[in-house]
Amino acid sequence: MDDLIDSDRYDLRDESSIRRFLESFRHDGVCVLPGFLTDEAVDALCRESDRLAPLAHRSSTTASPYLAPVDESYPEGHPRRTVSASSVEVVAYDQFPTDSPLRRLYESDDLLDFVRRCLGLDVLHRYADPFGALNLAIMRDGDRLGWHFDMTDFVVSIAIQTSDVGGDFENAKQIRSVTDEHYADVAEVLNGRRPDRVRTEPMTPGTLMLFNGRWSMHRVTEIHGPRPRYVALLAYDTEPGTDSSETLKLSRYGRLPAGAHTRGIDS
Numbered sequence: 246m247d248d249l250i251d252s253d254r255y256d257l258r259d260e261s262s263i264r265r266f267l268e269s270f271r272h273d274g275v276c277v278l279p280g281f282l283t284d285e286a287v288d289a290l291c292r293e294s295d296r297l298a299p300l301a302h303r304s305s306t307t308a309s310p311y312l313a314p315v316d317e318s319y320p321e322g323h324p325r326r327t328v329s330a331s332s333v334e335v336v337a338y339d340q341f342p343t344d345s346p347l348r349r350l351y352e353s354d355d356l357l358d359f360v361r362r363c364l365g366l367d368v369l370h371r372y373a374d375p376f377g378a379l380n381l382a383i384m385r386d387g388d389r390l391g392w393h394f395d396m397t398d399f400v401v402s403i404a405i406q407t408s409d410v411g412g413d414f415e416n417a418k419q420i421r422s423v424t425d426e427h428y429a430d431v432a433e434v435l436n437g438r439r440p441d442r443v444r445t446e447p448m449t450p451g452t453l454m455l456f457n458g459r460w461s462m463h464r465v466t467e468i469h470g471p472r473p474r475y476v477a478l479l480a481y482d483t484e485p486g487t488d489s490s491e492t493l494k495l496s497r498y499g500r501l502p503a504g505a506h507t508r509g510i511d512s
Contacts, residue, residue, distance in 0.1 A: 246353055249286040249346060251451075257359040266363040266455070270399075274419050274457040276363060277446055281453035282403065289346050290405045291450075294381055294475040297341070301334035301383050302499040310393045310431065310462055324431045329391025329464075334383040337376035337498050350403070351379045351479050360401055360481065363455055372480035373488045376498045381405075384412060384474040390465040392435055394421070395458030402456070403477040404448040409470025414446045414454075417462040431462060448476070 246252075255278065256262060270276040282290070307330050309315055316325040341348045350356055351371070361369035372378040384390075389411075417434045420442065421427045433439040448454065456463075468474055491501055 246350075246355060249282055249350055250356075251280055251283050254280055257355050263359070263362045267365045270364060270455050270457065274461045275416065275446060276455040277448075278453040278455075279447060279449055280451050282451040284451070286346065287405065287451045290403075290477070291475065293345060293347060294383070294405055297336045297381055298334070298383055298473065298475075300340045301336045301381070302497070303332070303334045304497055304499075305330065305332040306496070307331075308391075308393070310391075310435065312393055312396060322432065322436075324428055324435060327432075327435050329393070329435075331390045331393075332384075332388045333390065334385070334388075335497055336381040336383070338379040339375050341379060341381075347381070347403075347477050348379060350477075357481070360455065360479075364399055366483060368483060369481050370483070370485045370487070372482055373486045374480065374494075375502055376494055377489050378480050380478040380480070382474075382476045382478055384408065384465065384468045386468055386470060388474075389467040392417075392462050392464045393458075394460070394462055395456075398457055398459055399481075400454075400456045400458055401479040401481065402448075402454050403479070404450050404452040404454070405475035405477060406450055406473065407448070408468045408474040409472045411466045411469045412474040413466045414448045415443050415464050415466060416446050416456075417442050418444065419460045420462050421460055423460075434462060 250257070266276045266278070307328050309327055310324055310329070315328055319325040357369060357371065417431075417439075420430055420434065430439065430442065434442055446454065446456075465474075489497075494501055
């Protein structure tokens, strides 16, 4: 892994550093580690992403910030009735070759243990989804991700290449909580009236980010220019054998694992 991770800057076994990263994640809901990968690794991942990009499946969706259809029981202008558009291309885990440097990163036990400790977890498992365990997200001119909350407690990402213009990761940090949805604050951010609540996380190439998007509303601003934005998404879960639904697979990847059609589509 020394040819990929900048081990002079990030010692995966250094207890004091891991405590700092865990404190940042718990306090802010995000931990950003710039320069986690070496410059040579970033160059290699850019070349790999260029090769894999033609395999990607494109999806476009509209949904509320809660990744659900609008709820018309709420009044006009309420976040539950607000819709935003998203478009992205995704390369699935099974499309990465066995000698892929991104695959080597994801399948590294050392990285798995480092992520586990930075998240403050007792156990952590790689996702069992044959498509979703490791993804390359590609955004091109005109693509964006609308404001939304995640449905999981954490996301692990690696920035590989930025777009010419746009593609900023904007974060309304911990704008809601388990006891209060703070709908008024969410609505103000959605309407652009609270720029003070939004910060841009520095996703320069080679950055590893641990992010809890369940409580922080976030988006990726519209991409402009011919250079695509590349981000790797590494999926883990606290339970072994976790998989996504077949409905989600069809939406995100446009296909199902071999034989899945015989079981029907779950929700």
